[in-house]
Amino acid sequence: MSDQSLAAPTAPAETGASRPLRVGAVSISDRASRGDYVDAGIPAIHDWLDSALSSPWQLETRLIADDRAAIEAALIELVDVARCDLVITTGGTGPSRRDVTPEATLAIATREMPGFGEQMRQISLQFVPTAILSRQVGALRELADHAALIINLPGQPKAIRQTLEGLQARDGKAAVPGIFAAIPYCLDLIGGPYIETRDEVCAAFRPKSARR
Numbered sequence: 001m002s003d004q005s006l007a008a009p010t011a012p013a014e015t016g017a018s019r020p021l022r023v024g025a026v027s028i029s030d031r032a033s034r035g036d037y038v039d040a041g042i043p044a045i046h047d048w049l050d051s052a053l054s055s056p057w058q059l060e061t062r063l064i065a066d067d068r069a070a071i072e073a074a075l076i077e078l079v080d081v082a083r084c085d086l087v088i089t090t091g092g093t094g095p096s097r098r099d100v101t102p103e104a105t106l107a108i109a110t111r112e113m114p115g116f117g118e119q120m121r122q123i124s125l126q127f128v129p130t131a132i133l134s135r136q137v138g139a140l141r142e143l144a145d146h147a148a149l150i151i152n153l154p155g156q157p158k159a160i161r162q163t164l165e166g167l168q169a170r171d172g173k174a175a176v177p178g179i180f181a182a183i184p185y186c187l188d189l190i191g192g193p194y195i196e197t198r199d200e201v202c203a204a205f206r207p208k209s210a211r212r
């Protein structure tokens with residue numbers, strides 16, 4: 001975890017109530033980044049956000065190799081320079097030697113948000129027994145005047161929708177809620193824009209007192 005002095009603990013985060021959500025999408029794959037196959041990670045993140053978000057948003061994308069320094073640099077640039085509110089990574093969360101996305105994320109983060117990793121593994125276990133192999137984390141990077149939530153998704157492109165959206169039961173209710181249901185309120189709390197979702201894809205949950 002990076003030096004806590006990055007965040008000024010008493011400083012209010014930048015208020016972003018009425019601007020578009022800025023999202024960073026980072027696909028981390030040795031083979032996709034050198035062109036062995038076409039990257040499917042960024043399109044999957046884009047398409048899911050497009051289906052789920054009803055309020056305005058913008059996307060900044062990066063395709064990089066499983067290289068810790070490159071991942072850290074991309075995350076820092078997306079938060080500090082591009083001023084993303086939310087950064088979604090895909091790939092590099094497993095146990096292979098080249099999988100270093102969680103280490104890079106925690107190295108540039110100010111605080112971990114353990115619920116995201118826990119919930120994503122719970123969701124993924126409904127789809128694949130190897131879900132326990134993902135070391136994915138969620139974390140905040142907090143600057144004096146801006147903050148972002150960073151979440152790691154597995155590299156398998158199908159996992160992107162599964163973890164963000166969760167699993168619907170036959171009655172249409174969420175059998176296992178996707179992690180995105182908690183993201184709008186998390187963004188409220190860290191000073192990001194107030195975002196809205198399409199209930200049929202992802203019903204955002206906010207306490208009554210936080211609804212507008």
Ligand SMILES: Nc1ncnc2c1ncn2[C@@H]1O[C@H](COP(=O)(O)OP(=O)(O)OP(=O)(O)O)[C@@H](O)[C@H]1O
Pocket residue numbers: 027028029030031032037038039040041042066091092094096154155156157
């Ligand atoms: N960015 C991507 N675009 C398309 N398919 C991908 C991508 N990342 C992973 N996959 C697919 O998901 C599978 C599992 O992903 P995993 O992250 O374990 O790949 P990997 O073995 O680490 O290799 P690499 O980092 O070169 O993608 C891959 O074998 C590939 O079929």
Ligand SMILES: Nc1nc2c(c(=O)[nH]1)N[C@H]1C(S)=C(S)[C@@H](COP(=O)(O)O)O[C@H]1N2
Pocket residue numbers: 090091092093094095099123124127128130131132133134135153154155156158159160162163
């Ligand atoms: N939803 C979902 N989660 C998943 C998977 C998947 O196919 N779907 N693959 C698992 C596997 S096989 C691995 S090794 C880990 C890490 O994958 P990564 O290195 O591509 O991030 O994610 C796990 N989580």
